[in-house]
Amino acid sequence: MSIVVTGATGHLGRLIVESLLRRGVPAGQIVALGRDVNRLADLADRGLVVRTADYDDLDSLRAAFAGAQKLMFVSGSEVGQRVRQHGNVITAAREAGVGLVVYTSIAHADTSDLQMAAEHQATERQLRDSGLPHVLLRNSWYLENYTAQLPTYLAHGVAGAAGDGRVSAAARADYAEAAAEVLTTDGHAGRAYELGGEAFTMTELAAEVARQTGQDVRYTDLPVDRYTELLVAAGLPEPYAAALADADRGLARGALYVPVDDLEKLIGRRPTSLADAVRAAV
Ligand SMILES: NC(=O)c1ccc[n+]([C@@H]2O[C@H](COP(=O)([O-])OP(=O)(O)OC[C@H]3O[C@@H](n4cnc5c(N)ncnc54)[C@H](OP(=O)(O)O)[C@@H]3O)[C@@H](O)[C@H]2O)c1
Structure with a gap:
């Protein structure tokens, strides 16, 4: 089994990788993705698989997701480009037969009128339409x-x-712990967690x-x-x-x-x- 983590060159993705390792996931079963794998060299030294993945490059995503059982999909940071980019991630995940996609969305994405929520709403819709089993981590x-x-x-x-x-x-490290819990325990598919x-x-x-x-x-x-x-x-x-x-x-x-304690429940503190x-x- 392998857990593929996108955005591992970023703050949250890196913390999720560290949380997975702390929970005892063998390094060889974690695939850390980034646009620049040189920035993942320390993780490769620790035994993780590192691969290049660019949300703009469908072929890179196809190669990066090969053999993935679970995909930790960290939302991209290029506001305005993300509907297309995230669509590529979902297409590649479907083609790779990923068993579970865990996506970092935004609080109350289904009802939010924030400008920043629009791309998350579109991504959540694409995930639903894809038929892929998925979990929404709606982070505040x-x-x-x-x-x-x-x-x-x-x-x-x-x-x-x-x-x-x-x-x-909440601290990024707490959101990362919650993501690692969802990735390493059963019973989360189809859930939308409101985290704060x-x-x-x-x-x-x-x-x-x-x-x-x-x-x-x-x-x-x-x-x-x-x-x-x-x-x-x-x-x-x-x-x-x-x-x-x-x-x-x-x-x-x-x-x-x-107003809910989903984060506290997931991280146990x-x-x-x-x-x-x-x-x-x-
Ligand atoms: N809840 C909040 O308060 C909050 C605040 C800011 C952002 N966010 C969202 O949460 C995500 C994670 O937060 P963070 O603090 O970890 O952000 P971050 O440090 O900026 O990391 C973003 C990650 O996404 C990757 N990425 C961006 N565009 C990409 C692309 N086209 N292809 C492949 N990878 C791409 C970046 O790769 P590179 O290293 O190659 O750039 C980086 O690894 C952000 O991307 C954003 O969607 C949430």
Whole structure:
């Protein structure tokens, strides 16, 4: 049996590989995929199979999925290209006769009106239409989306357009643990898990950073267009800035709030808290 993991050069894919190894999956049964296999050399040294796979190149996917029993399909990062790219992944998985596809989607993908949800909705539809047995991991935001901005928070405070909305953010490592659990235990095919951690508002985020650093850090709520402008001024490409600001618009209305404990149940412990994540970042 082999478990093929796409996006293994990325943060989440790499953590999923490490979680699988920690659970005792033999290295030789894990196939780590990336566009640049040189970046997977350390995994090859540890006995994993590494193969090249590009979501734009159907033939590379066909070769990469050969013999795959399970496919950990990490959603791509090229926003705007992903419906076609993900379609290629699903086509190749079907041709390879993969027994289970585990896909990283977005919270409430079936009902979400976030711009960022559209490509996940299309992918979920393609998976359904393919007839492939599959599991949807509908991940909320990463805690790291926030903790990576700690220097900005300390210099300028926290800005956003999320109002008093609560986000159920969780650590990438926790989402990776959940994925590894789904890949290594039975009974998940056909399920859609809504995954998220402890919920907090942006005001609470700012207060936690202030508490742990002893600095005056506050949250400034902006209209969506003003927040988009601020992100563009900070150097983000306009479409990406607009999508992030749109995510905050949705966040204000609960689009990334996950009121169920699917993540805790899958990983068998409480997900990493905001306080712990901020402590580690500080
Ligand atoms: N929940 C959240 O808060 C959140 C935030 C950001 C993103 N996401 C989604 O979750 C995914 C995983 O997150 P992450 O933090 O691990 O992102 P990441 O570090 O950017 O990793 C993305 C992975 O996808 C691979 N990839 C992108 N386009 C590809 C293509 N055309 N063909 C083959 N591989 C491709 C990348 O390969 P290369 O190394 O070759 O680029 C990389 O391995 C993201 O891709 C995105 O869909 C979720």
